[in-house]
Amino acid sequence: MTKRKIIINHSIIFLVLSLILFFSAGSILNKTVPEIENVRLWMDLVIYGTILILILTSVSCLVFLKKHKIIGLFIILINLFWFWLSIYLLYRYHITDYYPTFRIADWILILHNVLALVGIIIGYKIITSKLNLKKAVLIDFILIILGVISYQL
Template sequence: MNKRKIIVIHLAVFLFLTSLLFFTSEPLLNKFASGIHNVGMWIDLMIIGTVVFLLTTTISCLIFLKQKKLIGLILILVNLFWIWFNLDLLYRYHFTEFYPTFYIPNWILIMNSIFAVIGFVIGFKLINKTISIKRALLTDFILILIGLIIQQS
């Protein structure tokens, strides 16, 4: 398959999934959050869903095109955001007057930061071509999944 065909197929998948989300998000919210009539929740679902679809279709397209450097850069950016999110919460909990409704324990924030640093290193290894795309994405996905499971328990 040539590059143009791969890009067009992934763009079509992204547009299909985004339009599907657009037309099914209201029934989903009515089913699972029926007592809440909040436009902000619908907009958040649309924004987050669109970003997730864009990220997954972009990574899939880059895998087909075998672009290790761009996939490594995306892994680095995702893990940098994860590090920033966890360390920012840790800072807010201890050094500001921030009192959230749901408090994430410190050990979970530190574990997630460690997982993100490992993912950051995996991104650099992928850029330097010392690890395969499949292994890098699988390892980073497992680390993020473990972090989310720990955070939910």
């Protein structure tokens, strides 16, 4: 496949998935939360879902184009943000007088720091070509899913 075909295919996939999300978001919300008729909730689902679809199709396109350094940098940036967010919440909970209604447990935030550090190392190994690209993206995706699941504990 040529670069042009890969980019066109991924653009079409992005548009189709975004349109499916746009037209099905209302029915998804009505089935899961039927008593809430909130337009803001629907808009948030569409906006964040579209951003997620854009990120996933961009990474998939970069994998097909074999752009190791860009993917490694992208993984490092995502994990740096995750690390910063966890450190910031730990700082807010313990140093300042911040008492939120829903507080994330300290062990979950520390777990997120460890997972983010592993993700940063994976991104570095992709850039230096010491780790297979597909294996590294799969491992980092699993780490992020583990982090999201740990919020539910």
